[in-house]
Amino acid sequence: MGQQPITFLRQVMALCTYPNLLDSPSFPEDAKKRARRILQACGGNSLGSYSASQGVNCIREDVAAYITGGMRRACGPDNIYLTTGASDGISTILKILVSGGGKSRTGVMIPIPQYPLYSAVISELDAIQVNYYLDEENCWALNVNELRRAVQEAKDHCDPKVLCIINPGNPTGQVQSRKCIEDVIHFAWEEKLFLLADEVYQDNVYSPDCRFHSFKKVLYEMGPEYSSNVELASFHSTSKGYMGECGYRGGYMEVINLHPEIKGQLVKLLSVRLCPPVSGQAAMDIVVNPPVAGEESFEQFSREKESVLGNLAKKAKLTEDLFNQVPGIHCNPLQGAMYAFPRIFIPAKAVEAAQAHQMAPDMFYCMKLLEETGICVVPGSGFGQREGTYHFRMTILPPVEKLKTVLQKVKDFHINFLENYA
Amino acid sequence: MGQQPITFLRQVMALCTYPNLLDSPSFPEDAKKRARRILQACGGNSLGSYSASQGVNCIREDVAAYITGGMRRACGPDNIYLTTGASDGISTILKILVSGGGKSRTGVMIPIPQYPLYSAVISELDAIQVNYYLDEENCWALNVNELRRAVQEAKDHCDPKVLCIINPGNPTGQVQSRKCIEDVIHFAWEEKLFLLADEVYQDNVYSPDCRFHSFKKVLYEMGPEYSSNVELASFHSTSKGYMGECGYRGGYMEVINLHPEIKGQLVKLLSVRLCPPVSGQAAMDIVVNPPVAGEESFEQFSREKESVLGNLAKKAKLTEDLFNQVPGIHCNPLQGAMYAFPRIFIPAKAVEAAQAHQMAPDMFYCMKLLEETGICVVPGSGFGQREGTYHFRMTILPPVEKLKTVLQKVKDFHINFLENYA
Structure with a gap:
């Protein structure tokens, strides 16, 4: 569609790919610095090595620092899982949450309209899709009364365990207000639902009246009753925002309040596929750790962004x-x-x-x-x-x-x- | 482990990542030629674009040409699926083959010792693992009588549908003889088993008495009764051989004689995850399309290999x-x-x-x-x-x-x- 890659990201990626370029005067020092840091954290200093299944450690640290930014309570790299795009994270965590047996099948609440990854994965996993309708008359807002209706009706025929939120919305483009997010979190707490917050469009907010609020941040600001109890997985990606690097299949999920035994199962499941693409992990690092004021590439980066x-x-x-x-x-x-x-x-x-x-x-x-x-x-x-x-x-x-x-x-x-x- | 990347592969990858380098005199012309060809086949001439779910077309053509090499009958790019490493291909095709219901659960035959991806995926899919034992006293050879024993016993409690072969063997390191492969294909034909040939170590043969024979080639040489009927998926990867580019998660599978309706389901399943990493696809291209005699990089490439x-x-x-x-x-x-x-x-x-x-x-x-x-x-x-x-x-x-x-x-x-x- 004519959108050009962000130069800085590609420079770091090229340096990581072919480290001979680290001696080239054509690359800026801040790009070289980031490339060296990433390579030092890779086995054999190479993007070609397998990483840990959860992802390269220093990249998970950068993700954690990015999430922590402006938050009272820190985020730890242990809760970060680098993924093969957000889709991979979403389907993996759904697989973990849906399995486990029980008498009735697991219900997964999704917005209607939804992004079809959700219905496809729910169908693959033989779970029950529980629809809640976004309010078209009200700019596609999420109404908690509609969540209540949906969960009550679903309880007749399944065991609703997961509530998926897409914010900003795909395909609907709405941006949820802080109040709405608080209501949703309270609802999830009441109903003991595992929250999935698909936040891949977090950098894509255009209306001057709207601001992106992450579920994680609002959850922490609501106090320990919520932040210590509500289970939440949130997702980000290299594919959207202003980077648009879909082909690298980079992404991460942060998972909080997951039971340690289930976390063990998650790591086991991830390890079967060895690791997410290390080049995508490197791209994710640049998304969460872009040039800052004072760095050589900052001006060009800001202009492009x-x-x-x-x-x-x-x-x-x-x-x-x-x-x-x-x-x-x-x-x-x-x-x-x-x-x-x-x-x-x-x-x-x-x-x-x-x-x-x-x-x-x-x-x-x-x-x-x-x-x-x-x-x-x-x-x-x-x-x-x-x-x-x-x-x-x-x-x-x-x-x-x-x-x-x-x-x-x-x-x-x-x-x-x-x-x-x- | 100290093994250095193959220079040519990394040069092509760096050129694809940061196309400004196409003007640099430090890169050889044959690397630039390959990078231009790959980029021309990518959306927006960029590794950052999604590719088709099955993979970039010209890379699938190169894979097809590589497989066809020395074979009487051609391989078409339509049967090639680029994957996120071989593990992804193996688990995807197993998912397709195991689903579909029926009264009894699907049996999947695997060698013992096996590579644990197989047991993990079989367990994830709730299929039945059917063990056949490799013959340790005979250099871990595969004995068809043991396959017969295993399939007969399995029929009591499941429906054996798939036979997995790892050649060269992991963890056992044996290389199957041509005769053995013929016997296995005949057995699969008799028992109507879908063959999975994990051939990721095809470039790693060391014994002077051994040669790698691909299942596909032997199948075609056995004549139309076999080559038109036996269903076969074979797998390759960027992670092994002399390239060892595990981190890029590149791979492909070739699937032949798959029923068109099931092929439709396979494409649908793949499309949920959008596409395999395009950087890994590019790496796969170099594995199947390395420098040849007469090209500028040939000598260095051959020396490194x-x-x-x-x-x-x-x-x-x-x-x-x-x-x-x-x-x-x-x-x-x-x-x-x-x-x-x-x-x-x-x-x-x-x-x-x-x-x-x-x-x-x-x-x-x-x-x-x-x-x-x-x-x-x-x-x-x-x-x-x-x-x-x-x-x-x-x-x-x-x-x-x-x-x-x-x-x-x-x-x-x-x-x-x-x-x-x-």
């Missing part, structure tokens, strides 16, 4: 504004993440035509859009949506000018679609 | 010879792979002492060795062994002089151990 995030903010606003000009499309503010998830009106005749093709109506809509414009978006039914409502997910990643063209084409298509099936 | 493999061959012989000089240790020839798996005599008194400590006798032995010498080896009970026999696994990776010291220390320890528990 601001450029990526500034552009994303501009595109988020542009997308929201343009969609809301189209009759029959309503788009909530894109407070964060990288997607629009507009609601689309699909006329009755189009619903009939879709049924004749044995397609979900939004799938039918998206296929028509693809055929007529070449634009590929994902139907809301792939993420889940309230019965009778239709949506699609579109990324806001294309460059501004291209995005404008895309949005204009979607607009024209939609107006035309409404006419054709009026 | 021969040095690693020559040293391993020397250390294999040294280890075998030294162990066989020790009373109460017998070591089969290390025909391939990277380990010795000697049989050790443990006196009755030591067995009693182990029982008093609630330890397996070989675990007791290994703990004593660790405590007295600082040398860490893995007890045979971690890999499986015939009742009443004891072994340990030791790598032959340390540099020659260090290895000599290690072996001498093990020898002294063992003689002392026999005396203490006589």
